[in-house]
Amino acid sequence: MTDSRHTRIRSTARDVAQALGISQSTVSRAFTEDASVSPQTRAAILRMAGSMGYKPNALARSLITNRSKIVGLVSGSGGNPFYADALQRFSQHLQQQGYQTLLFTAPAGHDVDALLPVVLQYQVDAVIVLSAPLSAAMAEACERANTPVILFNRALSGAKAHTVACDNVGGAALVADWFAALDCRRPTFVAGRDDTSTNRERLQGFTSRLRERGMPLWRVVAGGDFTYEAGYRAMQTLLATPGDAPDAIFFANDIMALGGIDALKLDQETAAAGLHRRPAIVGFDGIAMGGWASYQLSTIVQPLEEMVAAAVRIVTDPPPEGQLVEAKLPGKVLVRASAPAAAPARPSVSPEQSARAAVL
Amino acid sequence: MTDSRHTRIRSTARDVAQALGISQSTVSRAFTEDASVSPQTRAAILRMAGSMGYKPNALARSLITNRSKIVGLVSGSGGNPFYADALQRFSQHLQQQGYQTLLFTAPAGHDVDALLPVVLQYQVDAVIVLSAPLSAAMAEACERANTPVILFNRALSGAKAHTVACDNVGGAALVADWFAALDCRRPTFVAGRDDTSTNRERLQGFTSRLRERGMPLWRVVAGGDFTYEAGYRAMQTLLATPGDAPDAIFFANDIMALGGIDALKLDQETAAAGLHRRPAIVGFDGIAMGGWASYQLSTIVQPLEEMVAAAVRIVTDPPPEGQLVEAKLPGKVLVRASAPAAAPARPSVSPEQSARAAVL
DNA sequence: TTGAAAGCGCTAACAG
């Protein structure tokens, strides 16, 4: 009576060795890049292994080398395309460096604390946290387990974790400059989840640069969430008192801005068209949908590829013991139709960039 | 001179045992659900483990149990939100069943063959292939390695692999019925990648149901790709000869349809508005963006949640040896503004249903 | 209920 669950018969290094009448360790060496095996033996081994379908067991290897070549990627469950994109790139970059990605998704609304013990059981070489909050306690647990943690676009003050992020404060300041150059009178911020560092930093960077320029922040609308629906509702709120509309709106991220644009469109269809001037709209992220013809969203583009590369580099070339990386990469202005380019004269946005608006 | 890479000191079961003056195997038992340990010893062990930060090493466990509780999830690199959504759900469902997800992403344009050997080295309990083609040869390699393969929304004739998919043929037939009820004269199909089973099946289901109803397929436009841009260009092609426009278009998937809608909008702004009547537009998938106010895309919704659940069930409750699952789940019509609802009795449009178009 | 011992598949000394 054989338990079928225990019947995963895959051939082992010993099987190959026996078939060839050589020692098991020689077989092992044939699969190690810089081990001393004669070319003939190696060739014979590889041929035999091929015909027997043998491949070294990565789990057994990890046990002895103490390095699993697995990275735990912990992510929230929001539907933000920016993070879907990031996830794909992480997977590809890591793969290319010989690492595997073990994916964990936090249930909606939860933080990732409950997941981490499991992640650690799989002996991951590092943990990357991707769009979900992590408690300081858990960061410490990783520290104790000697597993580096990399926070991607998340800040966690005082925690022993590496950080790779877009310069949210600086990016938001660019938006303030932009609105100033457009001579806007009623700059408005639509907030996402306000317990996130991205939201706080974008609001803060926006507000303080406006203040530096002597412009008061006209209004802040709480979206509550980084979603299309939240952006849509926020715009409705803003349009509720018709005589009192903003002339420039900075949304906490792109997908909210898309919702806002849609709400605005509907409103302008309803009201006598052209009754109030279209406000300038700017988002943050640089997701593909912003370039779609219906939106033509102006935005601050995060240097996603570079950010991912930076995070992966921390995994592949770990910094000296005890040293924490804190990378903050600058975002770039992308001008499309939703907010006109600023005039050249003042220290703000260059006009030549409006050429980049073409969608196809 | 200690090699720092080998210095991942995490406490082991032996450490805990020594600290408690008991045997290592007792510690092991404390972490197994139905092992015989006295409640007191277990409590003591768990407490000590907690304070030492000990957790069983999942890799070592896999080595002996011959089950890794890891599922390899192999995916293509397209930016289709439908698959991003599927990925998230897989991750959550598997997690909930105590399985981990090892993620592999095929480089753009490639099939997943090159990835599979690596996947197998990690001793995954199953492989799920998600939006990328898999060769029959590779499916066989998995078979030899005794690892079940589950193809998600992909067909592979003759291969020893389980299959979970939406009923593309049936769904496409629903679109044909719909267009017939609308009394369309020029039903058109915009194709995606034509080396995919999804594309073939949707075209075939559409065409043959049209034929059954005595309606000729008016035109097929090759998109080339399942992308927004491809849909956009296809629509431009269709609009190139103005007197000769289709009155109903079925796009191979949602995201192409969104591109098509945008191209159509632009065209109608340019041309004297209302010159030609808006064609009915229907997509396939049911992605969130289809519900956005700018699009209001009518579509065939894939039962994604059920499909994922079905695939995961194959992993958790494997069918008897040698038996292959072939699940085909029905899609559902979702009426929004881009294609009017068909009247129940007669082939005409009921106006009241356009009320369902509201987005929020 | 507990401990001792064997061994999963592999890598890494150490001899030869």
Add this chain to the structure above:
DNA sequence: CTGTTAGCGCTTTCAA
């Protein structure tokens, strides 16, 4: 260059 030996951290008989 190759074989022998000793474990990596764990589960699992088998006795006690």
